[in-house]
Amino acid sequence: xxxxxxxxxxxxxxxxxxxxxxxxxxxxxxxxxxxxxxxxxxxxxxxxxxxxxxxxxxxxxxxxxxxxxxxxxxxxxxxxxxxxxxxxxxxxxxxxxxxxxxxxxxxxxxxxxxxxxxxxxxxxxxxxxxxxxxxxxxxxxxxxxxxxxxxxxxxxxxxxxxxxxxxxxxxxxxxxxxxxxxxxxxxxxxxxxxxxxxxxxxxxxxxxxxxxxxxxxxxxxxxxxxxxxxxxxxxxxxxxxxxxxxxxxxxxxxxxxxxxxxxxxxxxxxxxxxxxxxxxxxxxxxxxxxxxxxxxxxxxxxxxxxxxxxxxxxxxxxxxxxxxxxxxxxxxxxxxxxxxxxxxxxxxxxxxxxxxxxxxxxxxxxxxxxxxxxxxxxxxxxxxxxxxxxxxxxxxxxxxxxxxxxxxxxxxxxxxxxxxxxxxxxxxxxxxxxxxxxxxxxxxxxxxxxxxxxxxxxxxxxxxxxxxxxxxxxxxxxxxxxxxx
Ligand SMILES: *Cc1c(COP(=O)(O)O)cnc(C)c1O
Numbered sequence: 001x002x003x004x005x006x007x008x009x010x011x012x013x014x015x016x017x018x019x020x021x022x023x024x025x026x027x028x029x030x031x032x033x034x035x036x037x038x039x040x041x042x043x044x045x046x047x048x049x050x051x052x053x054x055x056x057x058x059x060x061x062x063x064x065x066x067x068x069x070x071x072x073x074x075x076x077x078x079x080x081x082x083x084x085x086x087x088x089x090x091x092x093x094x095x096x097x098x099x100x101x102x103x104x105x106x107x108x109x110x111x112x113x114x115x116x117x118x119x120x121x122x123x124x125x126x127x128x129x130x131x132x133x134x135x136x137x138x139x140x141x142x143x144x145x146x147x148x149x150x151x152x153x154x155x156x157x158x159x160x161x162x163x164x165x166x167x168x169x170x171x172x173x174x175x176x177x178x179x180x181x182x183x184x185x186x187x188x189x190x191x192x193x194x195x196x197x198x199x200x201x202x203x204x205x206x207x208x209x210x211x212x213x214x215x216x217x218x219x220x221x222x223x224x225x226x227x228x229x230x231x232x233x234x235x236x237x238x239x240x241x242x243x244x245x246x247x248x249x250x251x252x253x254x255x256x257x258x259x260x261x262x263x264x265x266x267x268x269x270x271x272x273x274x275x276x277x278x279x280x281x282x283x284x285x286x287x288x289x290x291x292x293x294x295x296x297x298x299x300x301x302x303x304x305x306x307x308x309x310x311x312x313x314x315x316x317x318x319x320x321x322x323x324x325x326x327x328x329x330x331x332x333x334x335x336x337x338x339x340x341x342x343x344x345x346x347x348x349x350x351x352x353x354x355x356x357x358x359x360x361x362x363x364x365x366x367x368x369x370x371x372x373x374x375x376x377x378x379x380x381x382x383x384x385x386x387x388x389x390x391x392x393x394x395x396x397x398x399x400x401x402x403x404x405x406x407x408x409x410x411x412x413x414x415x416x417x418x419x420x421x422x423x424x425x426x427x428x429x430x431x432x433x434x435x436x437x438x439x440x441x442x443x444x445x446x447x448x449x450x451x452x453x454x455x456x457x458x459x460x461x462x463x464x465x466x467x468x469x470x471x472x473x474x475x476x477x478x479x480x481x482x483x484x485x
Pocket of ligand 1: 407
């Protein structure tokens with residue numbers, strides 16, 4: 001056996017020989033010499049292992065015996081290795097899932113104004129901490145803070161890296177070494193490893209749980225107050241609902257208890273809406289202005305959920321406490337960067353001028369009515385069939401449900417028009433995969449053995465790209481099918 005494979009192994013090209021091929025040299029405009037060498041080594045090692053394994057298991061060989069055959073296989077694999085390295089790159093995708101704040105796809109898509117602000121105002125040198133009126137140092141995020149105050153009625157505001165950071169900062173600065181009272185019904189995990197008890201432990205506040213999973217009364221909080229209590233924490237359960245026999249005190253009642261006991265009330269609002277979104281089925285999202293009006297001293301929420309901007313943690317509330325947060329060394333580690341601040345500023349400007357539903361994509365998507373989506377879906381399907389030369393697609397427009405996502409409003413499913421597609425020569429699983437491999441990748445769902453596309457999360461100017469991807473795929477598939485015959 002050994003004697004049989006030794007001559008075969010001798011035909012394996014060297015790393016240098018592989019790197020000298022035209023194909024490998026061409027790959028150098030996509031990757032560095034160093035990385036290509038590393039990949040070449042591992043490709044050849046992989047081939048060597050396969051030859052040995054096939055020999056020892058007495059399997060038929062793949063047919064590579066000669067140097068030329070080995071080289072051809074190795075260059076093919078080298079090309080694939082370079083490609084798959086790039087597959088991990090951060091790049092634009094078309095979100096056809098209908099999940100508006102898709103956490104894995106970057107949550108909220110930025111508005112046109114926010115994109116321009118990031119690229120044109122913030123990407124280079126900018127007034128991040130510089131006041132052009134005085135020529136002296138300015139305050140990071142000053143305009144965003146002012147807009148937040150205007151939109152929520154807060155005395156002060158502060159921006160950090162995300163809402164998890166906001167919670168950590170508030171608990172650490174305002175309740176470390178003291179006790180924080182929280183309802184057992186609010187000890188939730190939000191996904192991406194944000195767990196309320198863990199963040200509390202990390203901050204160094206002692207968690208005092210009260211009530212039960214489904215019912216907690218004001219009296220439960222009152223009985224838990226000691227001279228070590230600093231804070232009452234209210235957490236919006238976000239991605240989770242307890243329904244049925246439930247009870248929780250109103251925020252105003254908690255505020256009154258906190259203030260008569262010399263404590264602070266802090267609400268982690270999660271998504272947090274700047275205004276009431278009940279008309280779109282979001283019944284129990286805290287409206288930040290109302291939480292503050294009810295007496296919460298501090299409220300925090302995310303920048304990339306219902307606000308529709310960049311990843312950030314927005315903290316609003318009473319001036320003296322916000323200033324303590326700002327002066328804490330931990331704030332320096334958690335503060336927001338200039339790109340996020342630029343996107344937030346442009347998005348908050350849109351909200352402030354009443355353009356939320358026309359200019360901020362997440363809210364525009366949320367508000368798009370079923371009738372409009374049906375019209376778009378029908379027009380899209382017509383275009384697909386008109387342009388499809390091979391006529392391999394079958395489509396049906398069905399009523400389905402979009403989702404909010406981002407750990408928000410798990411019970412809200414805006415009705416939508418789904419384009420359900422099947423292809424005469426391909427399975428749904430294969431189609432879904434091929435769409436992911438398109439440029440830009442199209443992320444779709446499979447329902448009942450068909451690929452479904454939800455136009456709610458697709459901008460109108462992305463429709464042509466989606467159409468092109470489907471047409472290219474149709475042709476590619478039929479070639480593949482011929483190749484098999
Ligand atoms: C989403 C959420 C968080 C985490 O926010 P990130 O911005 O993702 O860090 C924290 N608390 C609540 C209640 C949330 O809904």
